[in-house]
Amino acid sequence: MKQIILTGDRPTGRLHVGHYVGSLKERVALQNSGKFDEIYIMIADAQALTDNAEHPERVRHNIRQVALDYLGCGLDPEKAVIFIQSTIPELPELTAYYMNLVTVARVQRNPTVKAEIQQKNFESHVPVGFFCYPISQAADITAFRATAVPVGEDQMPMLEQCREIVHKFNAVYGETLVVPEIVLASNKACLRLPGLDGKAKMSKSLGNCIYLSDDPESVQKKIMSMYTDPNHLKASDPGNLEGNTVFVYLDAFCQDAYFVEFLPEYANLDELKAHYQRGGLGDVKVKKFLNQVIQEELAPIRKRRKHWEEHWDDVVEILRQGCDKAHAKAAETLADVRRAMQINYFEND
Ligand code: TRP
Numbered sequence: 001m002k003q004i005i006l007t008g009d010r011p012t013g014r015l016h017v018g019h020y021v022g023s024l025k026e027r028v029a030l031q032n033s034g035k036f037d038e039i040y041i042m043i044a045d046a047q048a049l050t051d052n053a054e055h056p057e058r059v060r061h062n063i064r065q066v067a068l069d070y071l072g073c074g075l076d077p078e079k080a081v082i083f084i085q086s087t088i089p090e091l092p093e094l095t096a097y098y099m100n101l102v103t104v105a106r107v108q109r110n111p112t113v114k115a116e117i118q119q120k121n122f123e124s125h126v127p128v129g130f131f132c133y134p135i136s137q138a139a140d141i142t143a144f145r146a147t148a149v150p151v152g153e154d155q156m157p158m159l160e161q162c163r164e165i166v167h168k169f170n171a172v173y174g175e176t177l178v179v180p181e182i183v184l185a186s187n188k189a190c191l192r193l194p195g196l197d198g199k200a201k202m203s204k205s206l207g208n209c210i211y212l213s214d215d216p217e218s219v220q221k222k223i224m225s226m227y228t229d230p231n232h233l234k235a236s237d238p239g240n241l242e243g244n245t246v247f248v249y250l251d252a253f254c255q256d257a258y259f260v261e262f263l264p265e266y267a268n269l270d271e272l273k274a275h276y277q278r279g280g281l282g283d284v285k286v287k288k289f290l291n292q293v294i295q296e297e298l299a300p301i302r303k304r305r306k307h308w309e310e311h312w313d314d315v316v317e318i319l320r321q322g323c324d325k326a327h328a329k330a331a332e333t334l335a336d337v338r339r340a341m342q343i344n345y346f347e348n349d
Helices: 017-033 045-049 056-073 090-099 104-109 111-119 133-143 153-173 216-224 245-253 256-262 269-278 283-310 312-340
Strands: 004-009 038-043 081-084 148-150 181-183
Touching (some): 004 017, 004 133, 017 038, 017 245, 038 056, 038 312, 045 133, 056 081, 056 283, 081 312, 090 133, 090 312, 104 111, 104 153, 111 133, 133 153, 148 153, 153 181, 153 312, 245 269, 256 269, 269 283, 283 312
Parallel strands (some): 004 148, 148 181
16 A cells, blocks of 8 residues: 655644644654655645634735745655645545534544634634534545644544544445554654743744744744743752753753753753752753754754745745645545445446
């Protein structure tokens, strides 16, 4: 069986370092592993519209930002098909068929949908389109016959629901769809990067993000103002690592080589942590080190992003070709689906 990746992001803002360590970095590694026959990376504008119907201009603007973030991170249009969700009419068609295989109660139980309804204060005003987005996400994944879906941990319930839909479809209409596997970042600290303020999640609405497109000065400013151990007042005090955002970020970003380069008096992160816990290591020193590490990670991304920003016409062409390729693939799957559902009325076979 062909090994195929499908994944994507809603264009609701620029992507941040939480997206990067949680999934983008993994996607680039998978892309470069040579283990995949086809790779589809989708800018999920239709999904972004499910709770931005009155602000299409925001979604339109952010398609550009996300495309630049993707290319900046090293997604390579020679290896990965980058495309825009709403240009593929097969996706809503597939969604319509899958809707008949899922109960309202099942979607209501989806933890991600539940959490988002709360977060967005929808209460009883949930748009139907928003409510159904786990079903359309199953359409996205299956239309490309994806075997692997590299996403952040928050998307786990979406993948479970997708797998259920695949099983149900195949049971009712015969083996047609491929069962996908989720691919999570292997480093635990990367799974859910907290915000700069120590809040559970880095999120645009909380204003606690470092964006991939931030300039070096703002990154430094943000890092120097990060939440640490509120009881670690003097450098000589013993410090606590529990819930200490600076150390969580180091867990996510740091490699031993960075110690050789920037902080040679320590061999690795364990030694730095031990010193902090013992007392005698100030927050400023740790933050300065974290800043060096993150700047080092972001510099090549920023450089590539700038290049593509200056060649925006080329990016448009990449997207146009990506949409064409993605469309052809989804159309093939749709033909199989119609055949399986016996709604291929005018196909002579
Ligand atoms: N739900 C994802 C997000 O919030 C975007 C998305 C839409 C997606 N369809 C997908 C991710 C299919 C993986 C697979 O960003």
